[in-house]
Every structure is written in structure tokens, then in C-alpha cells.
Amino acid sequence: MRALLLALLTTITPLHAAELILALPAGSRSWSTAELLTHPQAQQIEIANDVSYKHSMSYRAVPLAALLAGVQPGDHLQAVALDGFAAELPAAPLLSKTGSRAWLAVEDPARPWPPLAAGKPSAGPFYLVWSNPQAANIGPEQWPFQVAKIRQLASVTERFPALLPAATASADVQSGFALFQKNCLACHRLNAVGDSQFGPDLNIPHNPTEYFAADFLTAYIRDPQSMRRWPQGKMPGFSEAVLSESELSQLLAYLRHMTGRKVDSW
Incomplete structure (x- = not known):
């Protein structure tokens, strides 16, 4: 019964407003879905050959650099997903405004994204995507989805x-x-x-x-x-x-x- 309940919660969570926790040098704060969707730098972006969906996708997204207050290029970040996936991310490419560019895609509860596969949830509520990923040799493991927290840590x-x-x-x-x-x-x-x-x-x-x-x-x-x-x-x-x-x-x-x-x- 517990396993079934957890599966149901995992399936329905992206359809509701969520919160992203940022634990950074400037302090910790939470961003709600609504706050991110209406962020001053939020915009509609097109991602060709999306790593998770295997085809082009359109997202409402915020440049990740706009959320990383106090982070320096030499710092190290980690994005933690709802399922325990923990992507280790050097800060420099996340802060870049040219070449490969990191975006936090935000799932709108009123317009949910498609499931990743039959019987699976979507990539939401928050998904780190990249425009022009080949410019910085960004790999698939640097596209964490269902992100719950981004934090600064010491290097690996x-x-x-x-x-x-x-x-x-x-x-x-x-x-x-x-x-x-x-x-x-x-x-x-x-x-x-x-x-x-x-x-x-x-x-x-x-x-x-x-x-x-x-x-x-x-x-x-x-x-x-x-x-x-x-x-x-x-x-x-x-x-x-x-x-x-x-x-x-x-x-x-x-x-x-x-x-x-x-x-x-x-």
C-alpha cells in the first residue's frame, strides 16, 4: 500500500505547484512555481533534441544564472532530484550567457508536460535544460529533471x-x-x-x-x-x-x- 501511495504521489506531484530550494552563498530560499513562471527573466524557449524527451520541446524557463546569487565560476553545485539522482555541476557553464546556456524549465500546473514514458511522470516540476549544449560538451547527466534542490557544495x-x-x-x-x-x-x-x-x-x-x-x-x-x-x-x-x-x-x-x-x- 505504501509503495502504491508513493507511486501515485510521484505521478501527480508535477501537476501541482511546487517549490525549488536553493542553498547558495547568498543564503537559502525557496522559489515557488508561480514565482518562477512570473520571474522577470522568464521566457519561452525552444530546446532541440531534448535529452529526456528525445525530441524538440518548448518550455517556460528562467536563465539559471539569474537564480544563482553569489555563485562564482569556480564554485561547485549539485542538483538533487525527487528520486535521489544527484547531478554534480561545475558552476562555470551554469553561469555562462554565451555558447551553451543553462535554463531552469518550469512546469505550469495548468499546462503539464507530457510523461517521459508510458506510466511515468513528466520531467517537472523543474528541469535543467540547455540551449546549444554541444558548445560546452554538456552530457546527458547534466540535464537533471524533477529537480527539488540546487545547492553549493565543496568539490567532489x-x-x-x-x-x-x-x-x-x-x-x-x-x-x-x-x-x-x-x-x-x-x-x-x-x-x-x-x-x-x-x-x-x-x-x-x-x-x-x-x-x-x-x-x-x-x-x-x-x-x-x-x-x-x-x-x-x-x-x-x-x-x-x-x-x-x-x-x-x-x-x-x-x-x-x-x-x-x-x-x-x-
């Missing part, structure tokens, strides 16, 4: 030293660590650290490089449903346009490296 390396590769690790491993932060940390923990509660830990008790043959792990990352088909699977596939072959090799190098740096917390 400061908060979670258990994620760090050895100082003597190769350049490929170091690059793989950066790719892990961008593409994996929003859903997964590693060595029992990370803020997301969405996906399994990728190092304890076992690292996927320990139980997947290399070719199968690559295929799984490219298209999870091709390896394990189940209706509730949520992991997206990472195409070569998102993660090139060389980048995927670097990511796997980082994961293999971390098998030798497990923490004793299982």
Missing part, C-alpha cells in the same frame, strides 16, 4: 577522498576519474561514498570490471537493455556521441584501478 574530490585514484595513477585513470564524476556519480556511489541513492555502488563489494568480461561491460554501458532487459531498468545507454571510445576506455581504466583501492565498509 574534497567531499569524497575515497573516490580519488592514487597520485601515481596514469593519465588515462585520472581522465577516467573526471569522466566518472560527469557521467556516473549522479546515479552511483563508489567506495560507499557519494550523495546519490539511485544506483548501486560500483566498487564494493565488487567492481563491474571484476564480474563483466571487458567486451560485455562495454556493451552494457553502451546499451544496458541489450545485456539485461527489464521493464524498470533506468540506466541510460552512453552512445559514442556522449562517451567516445577513448573516453570509455579511460572510464574503464579508472574503474579497474579502483579495484585496488576498496574501502573496508561492506
